[in-house]
Amino acid sequence: MSTSTARTSAEEFADFVHATGGALYRTALLLTGDHHLAEDLTQTTYARVFASWRRVSRADSPAAYARRVLLNGFISHRRLRRNAETPTSTLPDDPGSDADPSARIDLLAALQRLSPTDRAVLVARYWEDRSVSQTAADLGLTETAVRTRSKRALERLRPLVADIFPERTIR
Numbered sequence: 001m002s003t004s005t006a007r008t009s010a011e012e013f014a015d016f017v018h019a020t021g022g023a024l025y026r027t028a029l030l031l032t033g034d035h036h037l038a039e040d041l042t043q044t045t046y047a048r049v050f051a052s053w054r055r056v057s058r059a060d061s062p063a064a065y066a067r068r069v070l071l072n073g074f075i076s077h078r079r080l081r082r083n084a085e086t087p088t089s090t091l092p093d094d095p096g097s098d099a100d101p102s103a104r105i106d107l108l109a110a111l112q113r114l115s116p117t118d119r120a121v122l123v124a125r126y127w128e129d130r131s132v133s134q135t136a137a138d139l140g141l142t143e144t145a146v147r148t149r150s151k152r153a154l155e156r157l158r159p160l161v162a163d164i165f166p167e168r169t170i171r
Contacts, residue, residue: 009053009054009057012053012057013049013050013053013057016049016057016062016063016066017046019063020063020066021042023063023128024042024045024046024066024067024070025038025039025042026127027067027070027123027124027127027128028041028042028045028070028074029108030108030111030119030123030127031070031071031074031116031119031120031123032074033108033109033111033112041070041073041074041077042070044073045066045069045070045073046066048069048073049062049065049066049069064134064138067124067128067138068137068138068139071120071124071138071139072139072140074116074120075116075117075120075139089109103164106161106164107161107164110157110160110161110164111123111157113156113160114153114156114157115153117139117141117149118149118152118153118156119153120139121135121139121141121146121149121150121153122150122153122154122157124138124139125146125150132146132147132150
C-alpha cells in the first residue's frame with residue numbers, strides 16, 4: 001500500500017469517526033450507564049473498525065457495522081464479567097438540555113437493572129429509532145426475539161421509571 005493510499009484511508013477513517021463519534025458514544029453511554037465505560041467501549045469499537053477499515057469502508061453502511069461492533073462488544077464484555085470497576089451513584093457534571101438532569105441519572109440506573117441484551121434491544125429500538133429488523137440484524141437475533149425482548153424489557157422498565165416520568169407512559 002502506498003503512502004498516499006494509507007493517508008487517504010486514515011483520513012477517511014478520521015472523517016468517519018468525526019461523523020459518527022457522538023452518536024456512537026451516546027449509545028455506549030446508554031448501554032453502560034457510565035461515562036468512562038462508554039468511552040472505553042467507543043474506543044474499542046473504533047479500534048476494531050479501524051482494523052478492518054479497508055473492508056468496512058466499502059460496505060453499504062459503515063455506521064451500521066460500527067453500531068453492530070459496539071453492541072456485540074457491550075454484550076460480550078458483560079458476558080465475560082471482567083469488569084472490576086463498580087458504578088457510582090454520582091456522575092460528572094454534564095451540560096444537557098434536559099429540564100431535570102436527575103431524571104437522566106434515574107433512567108440510566110433503571111436501564112442498568114435490565115440484562116445487557118434487553119438493554120441493547122431497548123437502546124437500539126427506542127433511542128436510536130431502529131426498526132425491528134435492523135435491531136435484529138445488529139444484535140444477531142430473530143425479529144420475534146427482538147419483539148419479545150422489547151415487550152418484556154419495557155414491562156420491567158415501566159415500574160422502575162414510573163416515579164421519574166409520572167406524566168408519561170412508556171410504550
